[in-house]
Every structure is written in C-alpha cells, then in structure tokens.
Amino acid sequence: MIVDCAIYRDGQRAEGHEDLSDALADARAAGGFVWIGLHRPSEAEFDRVAQEFGLHPLAVEDALKAHQRPKLETYEDSLFLVLKPVVYEPRSDTVSSGEVMIFLGDSFVVTVRHGEGAPLQAVRHRLEREPDLLAEGPTAVLYAIADATVDHYLEVAAELQNDLEELETEVFLPEGGGSRHTASRIYAYKRQVLEFRRATGPLTLPLNRLADPGPFGTVPFVDDKARPFFRDVHDHVTRVNESVEALDRLVSDILSAHLAQMTVRQNDDMRKISGWAAMAAVPTMITGIYGMNFAHMPELHWEWSYPALIVLMAVLEVLLYRLFKRRGWL
Structure with a gap:
C-alpha cells in the first residue's frame, strides 16, 4: 500500500497527485522530486508504480520478494539500494531485521518497506524540518535513510553489549558456571549477533561505493557533493561491524569459559x-x-x-x- 506521496520543491512539501504520472510531471516541471513510500505492496500496486517510474524488472522482483542482502545496483533509469534496519526487543532480548528498498531517479524516490524496523516516517519528518537539506534533492533522501539506519545500528550494538555484560557476569559468578540454562542463553545470544551481522556486514561495500566510487566509476543519480556525507555513514557502519566482530569473539570466549567451568x-x-x-x-x-x-x-x-x-x-x-x-x- 502507498503510505505517503508528496512532491518537494526547494525543500518544501506539496501533496502529491493521485495520478503518479501527474505527480512526476509536476515535480520535474518545478525542478523538484516526488517521494513515494510503500509498505509491503502487492504485485498489482507495485506494477503500477514500476510502470510510471520505469523501474527495472529485476529490481522490482527483488523489492516484491524481499529477503535481500544489503546491496547497491545501478540501472539505466534508476539506482537501487537495499538496507536492512534492525530492531532490538528488550523483553525477549532478540534482534529482528526488516528491509528498505530505495529506488532513486533524477526526480523521484520510491521507498519500499518490509517489516517494522524501518525509520522512514521519522526520516521524512526530519527532512521536512530541514528544508536546506531536503532542497538537495533525491540524494538527500538516500543519505538520510542510510544515516538513520546506521545510527540505529549503533544503538542496537550498545544494547547487545549491555546484554553480553550481564551474561558474562552470570557465567563468572563466584559459584561458577551460572545456571543450567546459561549455555542455551549463550547460543541464543550468538544467533542474535549473527542476525545483526547479516544486516551490517554486506552494507560496507555499497556505502563505500557511494562515498568513493573508485574503479566502479561515478554512481548515477547521486550528487558528487554528497560523498563526504556518505563517507561519514561508511565510517559509522565500519565501527558497527568492528563492534559486532568484538561481540562475536567475546561470546565465543564466554561459551568456551562456560564449557570449561562445566x-x-x-x-x-x-x-x-x-x-x-x-x-x-x-x-x-x-x-x-x-x-x-x-x-x-x-x-x-x-x-x-x-x-x-x-x-x-x-x-x-x-x-x-x-x-x-x-x-x-x-
């Protein structure tokens, strides 16, 4: 379903038309862009959007089926980026991931959300409060979504670190070894770290390409002036990956210590x-x-x-x- 559709001119919002072709035409005529947000669209709903914006069939197939790894693909008329936002549930100490697919063109942004972990509504409101940033066009939307997703990774990594400290304290109690359920908790924690790694690890290469195209050449539909901002996001995701690696090594050490104590x-x-x-x-x-x-x-x-x-x-x-x-x- 279409969650939101708006035209942005000089950083200011104007409500979009029900007819997507009219919305795109108005955005191009005014030198702005149209941003359409969809949540778990059906095949019929998304076919309509794909036809109006000329989205590539392979990218459309990925957006409908979901369950994709983070990646960046370029097509003749659009750029396709996949992100995997994560959500931490403190009551059950579990990490779950959603998906955000971003189609970026010269005058449009189409975002497709699967799951509940995507911060798109908050990102849209933040950009609308910063018209100078929003005036930079579709590239600003791409940067803001990527930045919000990676910043939330840092929060999840901090929560996992707190859980690991509690688990470590339980294992190294004075009486030694923790309870009989400690091993199952350690394995469950390791699965959460693995789920987190699946979201953060593959994202390094797409962000590096946005920050520094290098041998791949210039990324189409992305303003070159945005490279320093994507470089900052890349630095953050690198720090997250280092934290995930450290958590994984430490939980393996805790498991070995627990088995040795047993x-x-x-x-x-x-x-x-x-x-x-x-x-x-x-x-x-x-x-x-x-x-x-x-x-x-x-x-x-x-x-x-x-x-x-x-x-x-x-x-x-x-x-x-x-x-x-x-x-x-x-």
Whole structure:
C-alpha cells in the first residue's frame, strides 16, 4: 500500500497527485522530486508504480520478494539500494531485521518497506524540518535513510553489549558456571549477533561505493557533493561491524569459559563421588571378609573382636576423610 506521496520543491512539501504520472510531471516541471513510500505492496500496486517510474524488472522482483542482502545496483533509469534496519526487543532480548528498498531517479524516490524496523516516517519528518537539506534533492533522501539506519545500528550494538555484560557476569559468578540454562542463553545470544551481522556486514561495500566510487566509476543519480556525507555513514557502519566482530569473539570466549567451568565442575563432582565411594569400600571390604563362612577364623572366638572391628573401621574412615579433605576431594 502507498503510505505517503508528496512532491518537494526547494525543500518544501506539496501533496502529491493521485495520478503518479501527474505527480512526476509536476515535480520535474518545478525542478523538484516526488517521494513515494510503500509498505509491503502487492504485485498489482507495485506494477503500477514500476510502470510510471520505469523501474527495472529485476529490481522490482527483488523489492516484491524481499529477503535481500544489503546491496547497491545501478540501472539505466534508476539506482537501487537495499538496507536492512534492525530492531532490538528488550523483553525477549532478540534482534529482528526488516528491509528498505530505495529506488532513486533524477526526480523521484520510491521507498519500499518490509517489516517494522524501518525509520522512514521519522526520516521524512526530519527532512521536512530541514528544508536546506531536503532542497538537495533525491540524494538527500538516500543519505538520510542510510544515516538513520546506521545510527540505529549503533544503538542496537550498545544494547547487545549491555546484554553480553550481564551474561558474562552470570557465567563468572563466584559459584561458577551460572545456571543450567546459561549455555542455551549463550547460543541464543550468538544467533542474535549473527542476525545483526547479516544486516551490517554486506552494507560496507555499497556505502563505500557511494562515498568513493573508485574503479566502479561515478554512481548515477547521486550528487558528487554528497560523498563526504556518505563517507561519514561508511565510517559509522565500519565501527558497527568492528563492534559486532568484538561481540562475536567475546561470546565465543564466554561459551568456551562456560564449557570449561562445566567440565571442571563435573570433574570436581566425580572426585567427590570417588572419595565417598572409597570411604564406603573400606567397611564393605572388612564386613565382606567376615561374612565368609570359613571354619578357621580365629577372631570369631575372641570376646573383643566385634568392638575391635567397629573401632578399626571408624579409625580408617576418619583417616580417609581427613586425607581426602586435605587434598580437596571432599
């Protein structure tokens, strides 16, 4: 569905026409551009937009199917950029990603949103409060969406860092190892980091191309004066990727530490069990010997044999207990 349609002239908003071709014609006549925002459009709805703005069929197919990696593609009549905004849910400690597809032409911007994580409404309101920036044309919209998306990455990375610190504290509790559910929490956290990486990692190359075309040549429909701004966004996403890499390495180290603690705890338990078993074996052996039905056992006819054996077993038990205790087995 079409969420918003507006024409922008010299940074000022004017409501768009219901007929998209009329809106585009008015925008071109006034030296402005038209910005159309769509949310989960149907194939029929998007075909209408694609025909009016001459969007490439391959890019249209990607926009309808979604589930794309961040990428930048250039076509004869438009530029196609895919971003993956992320949302952090503090109650469930989960990261989910949406998608924003941006079609950029000489006098139009078409944004297609999938999921709930796209900051497009806030970006539009921000640009409308900054007419000087909006007057730069479609490039300003492209920059503002990319900048808002990457800035939100930084917020999510900070939230994940806080969660990791709590998880680290739980693993390294004084009693050691955390609860029996700690391993599952660590694996779940690692999956959230992986989901985050899928959104941030592939974005480096498209932003680098916008900031510095290099051997690829000039990016069409993007004002060269905007390169420093895209370079700033590229620096931010690089910092995010470094944070994600650090989180991933640290969570792997925490998992290894947790498994090592579990192994040490199991070994300690086995040592204690072995110690108690050894203490139980001494009286079992003695009583087993005197449970055999031999005719010639001198101790059987001794008056103090029973209390003597009880005292012997007690002394041996005390000696074994002190020995195991001194060595830390009990």
